[in-house]
Amino acid sequence: IxxxxxxxxxxxxxxxxxxxxxxxxxxxxGLNYDGLQEMEDNQQNQE
Structure with a gap:
């Protein structure tokens, strides 16, 4: 069971x-949150 x-x-x-x-x-x-935040910021900067 x-x-x-x-x-x-x-x-x-x-x-x-x-x-x-x-x-x-x-x-x-397991990616840490800071790394994720950085990637989101980069995406917004590119737009």
Missing amino acids: QEYRENRAVQRIQEIQQILPRHIRWLAT
């Missing part, structure tokens, strides 16, 4: 990652 529960959790995480916008996925993969 424990194994089944872990598999369900993994599937759920993968579903969420597919749904979430790319920048939230970056956070989920």
Whole structure:
């Protein structure tokens, strides 16, 4: 049962990652918030 529960959790995480916008996925993969903020600022500067 424990194994089944872990598999369900993994599937759920993968579903969420597919749904979430790319920048939230970056956070989920461990990119720190400051780096993300910097990338967003750069995008705004380019526009």
